[in-house]
């Protein structure tokens with residue numbers, strides 16, 4: 824089945840956009856720090872793509888569900904939450920790789936005295952933790968809730 828593109832909540836899309844932008848700036852720093860930033864970018868781009876395809880769109884319906892509103896296309900949400908469940912461990916492995924690359928970036932940026940890049944890299948580590956602790960589980964629960972409702 825082909826899945827049409829589904830909106831990511833605006834706030835989360837903006838956060839990804841900002842992190843991309845900061846990473847591009849870090850690459851522009853050149854030298855060892857720029858290289859370390861490029862390594863992060865190589866890992867991050869395909870990862871963000873997957874998140875925006877199926878991990879984050881289910882969160883766009885949270886507010887409507889909390890109000891008790893009916894969804895126009897619950898099947899399209901369920902497709903994504905089931906894919907997230909199936910790929911959860913893989914996404915966490917990708918985070919582990921990304922965090923390792925970020926730790927290397929933090930070391931080189933500290934040595935190069937680039938505190939703004941250190942701060943950005945630390946924010947990106949937190950971003951991954953927020954996803955694992957809050958956003959992915961919330962997205963999965965959206966799917967579980969829809970299945971429960973359907974069974975009633």
Ligand SMILES: [Fe+2]
Nearest residue numbers: 839871874954
């Ligand atoms: Fe993300």
Ligand SMILES: [Fe+2]
Nearest residue numbers: 870874951954
């Ligand atoms: Fe992520």
